[in-house]
Amino acid sequence: MKMLDENSSTPESISHYFGASTPKIIFYLPSAPIIPKHWLAINEQAIAQLIHANGNHWRKIMVIISKLVCKEFSDWRKVQPSLFQQNSAAHVPLAIVIVHDSFEKADDLALDPNIMHIICGKNTFSRFTFENIKLDQNLSLNEKQTIQYHHPIFLTPYLDYRQFPNALIALLRPLLHQNN
Known part of the structure; x- marks a missing residue:
């Protein structure tokens, strides 16, 4: 995947992509943020803006x-302020993808085992069609705070403190940092 621009060949189901051009982790979310005028993800103030x-x-x-x-x-x-910077020794390179439609070639996400795909929330997950991948492993605090996965694909709760508390973050972090 690459940054979305007017020459991009990114699937129509993706409305926004920002972050590293070669991420190790991609977060998929259901709704785009309001993008400020003249905003650039690589700007040092991008997260604050x-x-x-x-x-x-x-x-x-x-x-x-x-x-x-x-x-x-x-x-x-x-x-946090440098999350979208291309090269940082302080964090794993990441990207955020907004999936607004169905993503029919979801099995393609597992082609590169070096990129982890974090699908945030059931609403986002419902937009993916997996034919050959079963999320057959779990990390769980309780019935509602569970992460299902089959490396490198993870279905997590939506990124909200009530659904994704620090204790669940602590369970997922080791899997995300194994080879990074």
């Missing part, structure tokens, strides 16, 4: 992503 334009909801999303991808958990606050 995104949060300012979208409020607390996107602040929570960015905090959870920061906690998942930072190499040292205690550094997540320092890492």
